[in-house]
Amino acid sequence: MESVRMLPPSNTKAQKSFPPLLREWGDPVFAPxxxxxxERRRCGQPVFDFIQANPQEHGFEYPxxxxxxxxxxxxxxxxxxxxxxxxxxAAREAVAAYHGSASxxxxxxxxxxxxxxxxxxxxxxxPGGNVLCPAPTYPLFDDLARLAGLETRSYxxxxxxxxxxxxxxxxxxxxxxxxxxxLVIVSPHNPTGMVANEHELQEVASVAARHHLPxxxxxxxxxxxxxAARVPRPSEFGAPLSITLNGLSKMLSLxxxxxxxxxxxxxxxxxxxTFLEALEYASDTFLPVNEIVQSALPDxxxxxxxxxxxxxxxxxxxxxxxxxxxxxAHGVSMAVPEGGVYLPIALxxxxxxxxxxxxxxxxxxxxxxxxxxxxxxxxxxxxxxxVPRPPWPISEIASFLRTV
Numbered sequence: 001m002e003s004v005r006m007l008p009p010s011n012t013k014a015q016k017s018f019p020p021l022l023r024e025w026g027d028p029v030f031a032p033x034x035x036x037x038x039e040r041r042r043c044g045q046p047v048f049d050f051i052q053a054n055p056q057e058h059g060f061e062y063p064x065x066x067x068x069x070x071x072x073x074x075x076x077x078x079x080x081x082x083x084x085x086x087x088x089x090a091a092r093e094a095v096a097a098y099h100g101s102a103s104x105x106x107x108x109x110x111x112x113x114x115x116x117x118x119x120x121x122x123x124x125x126x127p128g129g130n131v132l133c134p135a136p137t138y139p140l141f142d143d144l145a146r147l148a149g150l151e152t153r154s155y156x157x158x159x160x161x162x163x164x165x166x167x168x169x170x171x172x173x174x175x176x177x178x179x180x181x182x183l184v185i186v187s188p189h190n191p192t193g194m195v196a197n198e199h200e201l202q203e204v205a206s207v208a209a210r211h212h213l214p215x216x217x218x219x220x221x222x223x224x225x226x227x228a229a230r231v232p233r234p235s236e237f238g239a240p241l242s243i244t245l246n247g248l249s250k251m252l253s254l255x256x257x258x259x260x261x262x263x264x265x266x267x268x269x270x271x272x273x274t275f276l277e278a279l280e281y282a283s284d285t286f287l288p289v290n291e292i293v294q295s296a297l298p299d300x301x302x303x304x305x306x307x308x309x310x311x312x313x314x315x316x317x318x319x320x321x322x323x324x325x326x327x328x329a330h331g332v333s334m335a336v337p338e339g340g341v342y343l344p345i346a347l348x349x350x351x352x353x354x355x356x357x358x359x360x361x362x363x364x365x366x367x368x369x370x371x372x373x374x375x376x377x378x379x380x381x382x383x384x385x386x387v388p389r390p391p392w393p394i395s396e397i398a399s400f401l402r403t404v
Contacts, residue, residue, distance in 0.1 A: 021146065033355070033371075036362050047362070050369045053388040060253040060312050060387070066305075067254075074295035081291060085284035087261075091297035095261045098301045099244065101235065102263045106272075108279050109289045109297075111258040113220055113245045114144065119262070120182065120216055120243055121148035123278050129181040131216075132172065135376040136344075138190045150181065154376065157192060163335040163346075165192035169203035176207070182214045183207075187231055188221040191344050191375050191383050193337020195228035198237070205237040209267075214241040214275070220250045221340040223309045224316045228338040240268035241275060248300060250341075251309050259293045259300070316341055319386040323394075330398040344372060345382040350404050354380035357404070365396050 018026065040047050055061075086092060087109030095107045110116040117140075121131060125148050133141045135154035145152045155175040158166045172183065185204065187196040196204075208215050215234045222231045235242040247260030264279070266272045299305065323343060324336050332345060351357050354371040357380070361367050372381030382397075 033359050033362065036359060037368060040362070040366065046366050048367045048393050049388060050367060050384045050392070052368070053385065055253045055312075055387050058387055058389045059315060062252050062254055062305075062308060070296050070299045071292065073299070074292045077295040078291040083287050083291065085280045085287065087283075087289060088291070088294040088297075091294040092261075094298040094301040095263070098306075099246075099263050101233075102265055106264050106276065108262045108264070108276070108283055109294060110247075110260045110262060110283075111288045111290070112249060112255075112260040113218065113247050114140070115288065116243075116245045116260055116262045117141075117144050117216070117218075118148055119279060119282050120214075121145055121150050123275065123282060124181045124214060125149045126179075126181060128179050130177065130179050131181055132175055132183045132213075134167075134184065134186060134189065136192060136372070136378070137186070137376055139374050139376075141184065153177070153180065155183075156378075157189070157194060159192075159378070163333070164338075165189065165194035167194065167196045167200040167204065169200060169207055172204060173207045173211075176211050176213065180211070180213060182216055184216045184218065185234065186218040188219075188224065188228070188337070188339030190221070190340060191342035191377075193226070193340045193342060195225070195231055195338040197228075198232045201232055201234050202237045205234050205239040208234070208239050208241075212240065214243060214266075214271075215239050217242055217244045219244060219246050222246060223251050224313050224341060225339040226317050226320050226336050231339070235265040238267050239265075241266040241271050243275075252300060252305065253312060254300070257293050257296075257300075258290065259297060316386055319390070322390065323384075323386050323392060326392060326394045330394055332398070341385045341387055343384050343386060344375075344377060345384060347372075347380040347382060348401065348404075351380045351401075354382065358382065361397065361400055365393070365400055367393050367397060367400075 037047065086107065089104055091109060092104035092107040096102050096104045110119065121144060130151045130153040131145055132155050133152050135156050141152050153175055155172045158168045160166060185196055217234050219231055233242065233244060235244065242265045244263040245260065248257055249255040264272055264276050320343065321336060324334060327334065327345065334345065337343060347354055347357065354373050358369050358371045361369060370383040372383055375383055
């Protein structure tokens with residue numbers, strides 16, 4: 001996100017007459033980090049991508065022969081166009097089986113989770129409304145909410161003295177206002193790696209029930225666990241409306257297929273049905289999911305495919321543990337994240353501006369990380385991942401830190 005993040009544009013007289021989003025997004029000024037990255041690549045200078053490395057280029061590639069066979073068979077199945085607004089039944093049936101606690105009627109297919117977020121935000125939006133999102137967080141929700149006519153409001157995750165991150169139900173309830181339309185939980189969380197536990201979700205479900213709040217539960221890193229035993233869902237604990245988002249992008253390292261889904265559950269059966277009907281209407285307006293991809297979903301969610309995801313998970317776990325161990329060897333202490341692929345690195349007090357630090361790190365050492373500021377981290381930090389193959393340039397970063 002940092003590589004394309006826009007800074008506030010210039011305010012010309014002509015721009016002031018434009019609608020707000022057109023004015024703000026129609027004349028982009030790119031962040032210095034994005035410009036520096038583009039310049040290095042244009043000049044052929046090496047870059048170690050520690051944040052946006054493509055998993056498919058680092059050993060997390062779905063077997064191409066198997067994918068080709070699945071897509072060829074799907075092409076034959078989809079040769080006649082017979083769309084359904086919620087998605088083809090066989091595909092929804094496969095998603096429901098993977099999810100484990102829902103029927104195909106509770107599933108709506110989407111071209112990825114970003115569209116799922118937008119559907120949900122837009123259907124729940126009301127004038128002046130806000131959606132509660134975690135902080136730290138991946139810098140995406142502000143833009144999606146604005147497109148849907150909402151604002152974002154933050155609830156803050158707790159960081160324990162040992163460096164572990166936790167969901168705080170009391171903080172969530174404290175941040176609820178009369179304008180709050182929904183609550184977002186990301187688990188495993190990006191970028192902290194926190195996995196919301198059963199006790200936390202029980203309490204959050206109670207908060208949601210008291211305030212009649214839908215919970216949007218993002219579990220795209222569900223398969224990639226390091227220390228957590230499992231990923232519980234709010235729907236297990238009596239949430240009135242729980243909308244679970246997931247897809248193939250992370251799970252099977254297939255972002256190009258643009259295959260995602262929403263599973264709608266909850267104890268408020270009237271609200272669940274109303275939301276599903278509205279969601280079907282919205283999806284019917286666009287019919288955005290490729291029919292070939294839909295036809296491929298049953299095979300892509302079959303046990304032999306999910307076994308590939310489990311292999312990816314094992315490799316991510318090994319890399320994450322090794323990455324943390326290597327940081328420890330250079331005197332930087334942190335806990336192994338419970339799940340996901342992100343690893344935040346706290347910077348020493350001498351670094352007061354992490355955005356300046358990551359820019360200098362890229363320009364001087366060719367190492368591309370994100371600044372914690374971009375993710376609303378509470379203190380200066382680097383955001384890295386365990387995606388790239390080792391060897392990692394930890395010693396170079398540690399050496400560069402000593403020059404600060």
